[in-house]
Amino acid sequence: SQQGEEDPQALSIQEGENATMNCSYKTSINNLQWYRQNSGRGLVHLILIRSNEREKHSGRLRVTLDTSKKSSSLLITASRAADTASYFCATGRAYSGAGSYQLTFGKGTKLSVIP
Amino acid sequence: EPEVTQTPSHQVTQMGQEVILRCVPISNHLYFYWYRQILGQKVEFLVSFYNNEISEKSEIFDDQFSVERPDGSNFTLKIRSTKLEDSAMYFCASSAETGNQPQHFGDGTRLSIL
Numbered sequence: 001s002q003q004g005e006e007d008p009q010a011l012s013i014q015e016g017e018n019a020t021m022n023c024s025y026k027t028s029i030n031n032l033q034w035y036r037q038n039s040g041r042g043l044v045h046l047i048l049i050r051s052n053e054r055e056k057h058s059g060r061l062r063v064t065l066d067t068s069k070k071s072s073s074l075l076i077t078a079s080r081a082a083d084t085a086s087y088f089c090a091t092g093r094a095y096s097g098a099g100s101y102q103l104t105f106g107k108g109t110k111l112s113v114i115p
Numbered sequence: 116e117p118e119v120t121q122t123p124s125h126q127v128t129q130m131g132q133e134v135i136l137r138c139v140p141i142s143n144h145l146y147f148y149w150y151r152q153i154l155g156q157k158v159e160f161l162v163s164f165y166n167n168e169i170s171e172k173s174e175i176f177d178d179q180f181s182v183e184r185p186d187g188s189n190f191t192l193k194i195r196s197t198k199l200e201d202s203a204m205y206f207c208a209s210s211a212e213t214g215n216q217p218q219h220f221g222d223g224t225r226l227s228i229l
Contacts, residue, residue, distance in 0.1 A: 030215055031215055033217060033218070035220075041222055041223075042119075042206060042220045042221055042222035042223050043158070043206065043208075043220040044220070045217045045218065045219055045220070048215075048216070048217050050215060088158065090158075092215070092218075095171055100146050100148070100163035100164075100165050100170040100171055101163075101210075101215065101218075102160045102163065102171055102173075103148075103150070103158075103160060103218060104160065105150075105157050105158040105159075106157065107156075107157050108157075
């Protein structure tokens with residue numbers, strides 16, 4: 001089954017506007033994490049929300065999690081040109097008792113913020 | 116801020132050759148991971164490593180792949196006999212405690228198989 005599907009695939013906004021990206025998943029999870037990737041670079045961790053949490057904030061980022069709908073959203077307020085990047089949600093789940101969590105990534109939303 | 120470092124940033128190898136990708140995780144982290152991203156596709160989990168052994172691996176991580184933590188700071192991924200389809204960006208990640216913590220990624224090694 002596919003896990004962590006982001007929507008939209010691409011989003012173009014003006015600087016100063018808010019950007020909302022959505023993520024849906026199919027199986028049970030322990031946490032959901034959002035990452036940013038600039039072209040050709042590594043994945044930068046933005047925020048982690050655990051399955052028993054509904055909302056988290058970090059600076060201009062706001063993440064919600066609805067486990068009943070198996071969906072999450074990432075809101076970036078007052079966007080800047082430097083926010084231009086691909087954004088991925090990744091669902092974390094432990095399959096063994098060793099404490100490691102396998103992340104399953106979506107294809108990402110490509111955000112373009114126009115100055 | 117501590118970060119995960121990976122070397123080399125780009126590796127070009129002939130098909131059939133062995134390749135070793137190197138990672139230095141964040142120093143007090145206990146869990147280590149390898150992921151890969153084929154161009155234009157999703158980031159895929161390969162393997163997790165804890166307490167000097169593999170804790171999970173995906174179907175991609177077959178007998179051609181191995182991981183090692185040889186000296187308490189480095190974490191390596193070895194591909195024994197590379198194939199064209201192994202061409203991808205390989206990311207190392209680490210996390211501090213149990214996996215219900217952020218996984219921090221390196222900048223990746225771009226592996227090109229000729």
